Amino acid sequence: MALLPGPDDRDDDTARDSLHVLPMAILPLETPGLRRARLIKNVRLQTVVELFNDVHAGSGQVMPSQLPLHFGNRSPELDRDLLMIGQLAQAASFDVYSLRIELRRLKIAVDEHAALRLSQRRREQLTRYMRVFTRPLIESVYGSDDVQVQNVEDLIRLFAEPDLAEVRRRLTMMADRLDIAMSDIPAFLEEYGDIFLSLAYFKQCLDEIVPDVQAFLAWMDAVRGFSEIRRDARHARMLDEVGRDLTEIAASITGRFESFDNRSKDFWRNINAQSFRSIRDLITNHHVTIGGVLCGLAVKMALWKARFSSGGGPVRRLEFIRSEILPGLSHIRSLERSARGAER
Numbered sequence: 001m002a003l004l005p006g007p008d009d010r011d012d013d014t015a016r017d018s019l020h021v022l023p024m025a026i027l028p029l030e031t032p033g034l035r036r037a038r039l040i041k042n043v044r045l046q047t048v049v050e051l052f053n054d055v056h057a058g059s060g061q062v063m064p065s066q067l068p069l070h071f072g073n074r075s076p077e078l079d080r081d082l083l084m085i086g087q088l089a090q091a092a093s094f095d096v097y098s099l100r101i102e103l104r105r106l107k108i109a110v111d112e113h114a115a116l117r118l119s120q121r122r123r124e125q126l127t128r129y130m131r132v133f134t135r136p137l138i139e140s141v142y143g144s145d146d147v148q149v150q151n152v153e154d155l156i157r158l159f160a161e162p163d164l165a166e167v168r169r170r171l172t173m174m175a176d177r178l179d180i181a182m183s184d185i186p187a188f189l190e191e192y193g194d195i196f197l198s199l200a201y202f203k204q205c206l207d208e209i210v211p212d213v214q215a216f217l218a219w220m221d222a223v224r225g226f227s228e229i230r231r232d233a234r235h236a237r238m239l240d241e242v243g244r245d246l247t248e249i250a251a252s253i254t255g256r257f258e259s260f261d262n263r264s265k266d267f268w269r270n271i272n273a274q275s276f277r278s279i280r281d282l283i284t285n286h287h288v289t290i291g292g293v294l295c296g297l298a299v300k301m302a303l304w305k306a307r308f309s310s311g312g313g314p315v316r317r318l319e320f321i322r323s324e325i326l327p328g329l330s331h332i333r334s335l336e337r338s339a340r341g342a343e344r
Contacts, residue, residue: 012025013119013121013122015038016096016115016117016118016119017096017118017119017121017122018094018095019041019093019094019095019205019291019294019295019298019299020040020041020093020094020295020298020299021038021039021040021094022038022039022040022088022094022099023038024036024037024038024039024049024085026110026111026115026116027084027088027108027110028084028108028109028110029081029084030077030078030080030081031071031075031077031078031081033071034049034067034081034085037049037050037051038050039085039088039089039094040061040094041093041094041295041296041299042061042299043299043300043303043324043327043328044324044327044328045295045296045299045327045328045331045332046063046328047064047088047089047090047091048061048062048063048064049061049062049063049064049067049085051070064082064085064086064089065082065086067082067085068082084106084108087106087108088102088103088106088108091288092288092289092291092292092295092296092335093288093291093292093294093295094295095201095202095287095291095294095295096115096116096117096118097116097198097201097202097284097287097291098287098288098291098292099116100112100116100287101284101287101288102288103116118197118201122201123151123152123197124151125204126197126200126201126204127151129199129200129201129203129204130151130152130193130196130197130200131149132200132261133196133199133200133264134149134155134193134196136264136265136268137155137189137192137268138158140170140174140268140271141159141162141167141170141171141174142167142170143166143170151193152189152190152193152194152197155189155192155193156186156189156190156193159171159185159186159189160185160186171185174271177271177272177273178271178272178273178276179272179273180273188276191280192276195279195280195283195284196264196283198283198284198287199257199260199264199283202257202290202291202294203257205294205298206253206254206257206294209294209297209298209301210250210254212297212301212304212305213246213250213297213301214250216246216301216304216325217243217246217247219304219308219317220239220242220243220317220321221243223239223314223317223318223321224236224239226314228314228315229314229318235318238321238322238326239321241326242321242325242326242329245329245330245332245333246297246329248333248336249293249297249332249333249336250297252336252337252340253290253293253294253336255340256286256290256339256340260282260283260286263278263279263282264279266279267279286339289335289336289338289339290339292332292335293332293335293336293339296328296329296331296332296335297332300324300325300328300329303324304320304324304325307320308320
């Protein structure tokens with residue numbers, strides 16, 4: 001039985017970039033044995049503590065309330081840790097952007113710069129998504145998008161010490177319109193880059209999940225053709241409900257990203273301090289719901305692909321939909337509806 005990797009292992013990057021995994025090593029826990037464990041979201045969107053993960057033994061998961069049984073006796077330190085874990089268990093997603101919000105809200109001190117950032121590998125993967133947001137910035141300052149920028153660090157270096165008179169003039173105009181000093185441009189770029197990196201991260205997650213949802217819906221529709229399913233009206237109603245919910249959720253969250261794209265274009269048409277605060281607040285205010293919706297869909301689709309990569313009979317398919325896909329689906333739908341309602 002293998003213990004989970006420590007904070008310096010390679011798998012830590014994968015966990016940090018995940019929607020559904022929280023390495024507990026980043027938390028100020030007092031119980032040493034917990035620091036090698038992870039909080040994860042299971043397919044029913046419950047938060048469980050993963051104590052070990054082994055290729056042969058599988059994943060050792062317990063509910064947070066069961067932890068005292070695994071540590072022999074309760075201590076004041078464990079009680080304090082359980083309180084913190086119980087609070088974090090309520091988070092809808094464990095992506096780094098949602099975690100920043102949840103940890104601040106709970107006044108849990110962590111090193112945000114080190115622990116709550118996407119890995120370098122993931123940031124490099126997001127380059128093509130980030131170009132959508134860096135292109136208008138570069139065009140507004142350089143007059144074209146010929147300048148090569150691979151990441152936010154490149155952006156900051158590009159503008160920190162402009163060596164062209166025209167570029168400096170445009171940067172001065174930008175600083176005036178944003179109501180900041182020229183010396184604050186690098187800080188603005190860092191914030192701008194982080195905000196739109198979050199949008200790029202979630203967009204990449206969405207682009208990976210939506211095709212899986214569409215494939216799942218087609219797989220589920222095939223269940224309706226089996227005679228034993230057609231004869232039971234309850235099964236038909238359940239399949240209709242799951243199909244309707246997944247279709248609504250996928251269409252709604254896709255529409256949210258289209259809205260973000262339109263609003264970011266508006267920002268560059270009329271760049272000023274208020275328009276930047278508006279686009280920043282719009283995106284950050286949606287972090288928790290976007291993370292929650294994508295996390296829920298991701299864990300369900302991942303289990304479906306793992307269980308049914310080679311097909312599956314009608315009864316087995318139906319039981320999987322009833323026991324693993326349906327539970328928690330109404331929560332995902334409610335999260336998405338609440339976000340859409342807040343926009344109106």
